[in-house]
Amino acid sequence: MCTPCCVSQLACCCGSAACSCCCNCCPKIKQSTGTRIMYALYFLLVTVICVIMMSPTVEDMMKDNIPFYNELCEKMNAGENCKTLVxxxxxxxxxxxxxxxxxxxxxxxxxxxxxxxxxxxxxxxxWLLKFILLAGCCTGAFFIPQEKIFLEVWRYIGAAGGAIFLLIQLMLLVEFAHRWNTNWSSGVEYNRLWYAALAFVTLILFSIAVGAVVFMGLYYTHPVACSLNKIFLGINGSLCLIVSLLAISPYIQKLQPRSGLLQPGVISVYVMYLTFSAFSSKPKEMVEVDGVNQTVCVFPFNSGSESDKQIVTGLGAVILFACIIYSCLTSTTKRSSAALRVYRNSEPETERARCCFCFGDDTEDYEEEKTTSGQSVVYDEEERTIYCYSFFHFVFFLGSLYVMMSITNWFHYDDHKIEKLLDGSWSVYWLKVVSCWVCLFLYIVTLLAPMMCPKRFEA
Known part of the structure; x- marks a missing residue:
């Protein structure tokens, strides 16, 4: 039973067959989904290696546990203690x-x-050949001549690409908010429970947003310090209130009957998260209290012990990379590509209200590969592609630049360590503050789009 599975895995590694798990109990998988997951695993593998390279803790563990570590580094021409590899x-x-x-x-x-x-x-x-190609590209990069010039130029290219990827991420968030509201609103027509679900989720979202404003007002402001935090918390909170009122205004309701409070609720929560992340990334500020210098406007549960700090840093890193993978995978679906104007669908899609609306509807009938020793594969792209291949790889290209800049703390990479991913940096602080405003601006544009381009929204 194991032999046919090994043959099929060899066919996917060295041939054009789709990869699948060696388990009959696994649900069937679409070829388009399996392909994107494999590229995401490649992306995640390199990202993990980059995190290891930025960690002095891992470097010290390798020195202590690998025999003849320094001699091995010299044989690899990696410098003393493999300095060129970290x-x-x-x-x-x-x-x-x-x-x-x-x-x-x-x-x-x-x-x-x-x-x-x-x-x-x-x-x-x-997949095996492409893995070898990826490994060759990453290895060959270490032999680039004129290293200082390369690093200087590549840093600015990375900053530009990372900023574009962040913009795509914000556009996808706005599209996600509209899709969520449209999908659940379509269920109200045949079941009033969907209306209750909309109201309940909207209430939770705004409760989280208001709670975040109160939390940051208590712990990230100070009577005699943190002026920027006070200004930006007031601005971002006010803008969230304005877009919420705008979404339910009679004029917007006339242009977009399905516009409601769910979308501004999602946007408000994300803006508050970015605001909190920006405040956490701000360099520490000191004030004199009773003749003693005291650090103010810091995470209240991060100042006591080193373990708390590691938990917060690890959680922030997980959220960061989860958002990157999500953006890379979802930006290439037909609906998301249409929102980014990469793919334009002339036929409106019918909505069927579902709790897990992010996942595709499996009602289509496709040819299925019958296997006796593993997971069944659905070949869903024989007539047409489900997503744009070229744009899919381009988003991962931009995601690579965004990961590079995020791991190295953007422009403050000198003596930076992955353990200090959330430590203070003015560049990261301003990047996240501006991201809040861009996200709100994009949402306002989607609300006013029918007025600015009426012909595109005519039935």
């Missing part, structure tokens, strides 16, 4: 290799409309 420059090179890999496939997969061609077969299979 730090921000190593992360820049690894992400350069990963970015080249995805950019190449973005060009290679241009204008593919079905999975039956040779290029589509390479995109959906040959």
């Amino acid at each position: 730090g921000y420059s190593a992360v820049y090179k690894m992400c350069f290799g990963m970015a080249c890999f995805f950019f190449f496939f973005s060009i290679f997969t241009l204008r593919i409309h079905s999975s039956t061609g040779c290029r589509a077969a390479i995109h959906n299979g040959f």
